[in-house]
Amino acid sequence: MHHRKLWTVLSVLVMAAAAACGGGGDSGSDAPASAPAAPAAPAFDPATAGNVSGMVMIDGELPAAEELMMASDPACVEAATDTASNTFVGSDGHLGNVFVYVKEGLEGQSFPTSTDVVTLNQEGCRYTPHVIGLQVGQTLNIVNSDATLHNIHATPAANEEFNMGQPIQGMEFERTFENAEVMVPFKCDVHGWMNAYVGVLEHPYFAVTATDGMFDISTLPPGDYVVEAWHEALGTQTQNVTVATGQTAEVSFTFTAP
Numbered sequence: 648m649h650h651r652k653l654w655t656v657l658s659v660l661v662m663a664a665a666a667a668c669g670g671g672g673d674s675g676s677d678a679p680a681s682a683p684a685a686p687a688a689p690a691f692d693p694a695t696a697g698n699v700s701g702m703v704m705i706d707g708e709l710p711a712a713e714e715l716m717m718a719s720d721p722a723c724v725e726a727a728t729d730t731a732s733n734t735f736v737g738s739d740g741h742l743g744n745v746f747v748y749v750k751e752g753l754e755g756q757s758f759p760t761s762t763d764v765v766t767l768n769q770e771g772c773r774y775t776p777h778v779i780g781l782q783v784g785q786t787l788n789i790v791n792s793d794a795t796l797h798n799i800h801a802t803p804a805a806n807e808e809f810n811m812g813q814p815i816q817g818m819e820f821e822r823t824f825e826n827a828e829v830m831v832p833f834k835c836d837v838h839g840w841m842n843a844y845v846g847v848l849e850h851p852y853f854a855v856t857a858t859d860g861m862f863d864i865s866t867l868p869p870g871d872y873v874v875e876a877w878h879e880a881l882g883t884q885t886q887n888v889t890v891a892t893g894q895t896a897e898v899s900f901t902f903t904a905p
């Protein structure tokens with residue numbers, strides 16, 4: 648108790664000193680910037696925009712989804728509604744959970760950061776969605792919907808690593824990423840089978856394929872681009888795409904089954 652009081656007094660003194668020095672009492676050095684600035688004007692006239700759409704296929708047999716073994720946590724066994732791995736999802740030769748994005752061609756242009764909050768949910772002891780796209784500075788809200796402890800361990804290469812526990816159902820916290828990175832891996836150190844991938848880009852031109860393998864990337868400035876498709880087990884592929892005003896460029900990718 649005594650220590651706590653002393654600590655409070657010291658904190659007040661430090662804050663007063665900071666305020667006196669013009670520091671404004673802002674002691675949260677690594678707090679995320681709140682209230683993003685008003686969106687900048689688009690870097691191009693949307694009336695000139697074009698689109699890219701297409702599909703991702705798999706050549707050969709889609710590997711059978713691995714069964715996730717959750718027996719180490721009875722709460723997971725109880726909560727799980729689906730125990731099939733999300734690594735290989737798709738149907739009829741179409742591949743899901745592929746991150747498709749503009750890799751080259753937008754350098755030097757700036758785009759407003761989306762104010763949409765993207766949710767990464769831990770539900771039934773798995774991450775939903777399994778693959779996510781985000782812009783630099785866009786808010787990712789991480790939620791624990793399970794009545795068990797999860798810890799969210801992001802292991803980026805170009806951003807700051809974090810590792811936070813969420814012991815109680817309903818807990819949530821928000822994170823943003825400062826640098827573009829494809830992809831940021833997420834894992835749970837409690838449940839070894841839980842993983843997710845977050846692609847972080849400077850611009851909003853990305854998509855994640857659903858099980859039908861389809862993707863749409865819309866309202867792009869006209870230009871020549873390199874589009875990449877990323878899959879967690881099958882690697883990456885790129886294609887050159889030219890986008891013209893009012894047109895939708897079709898592009899498809901085919902990965903070879905392992």
Ligand SMILES: [Cu+2]
Nearest residue numbers: 797835837838
């Ligand atoms: Cu977990």
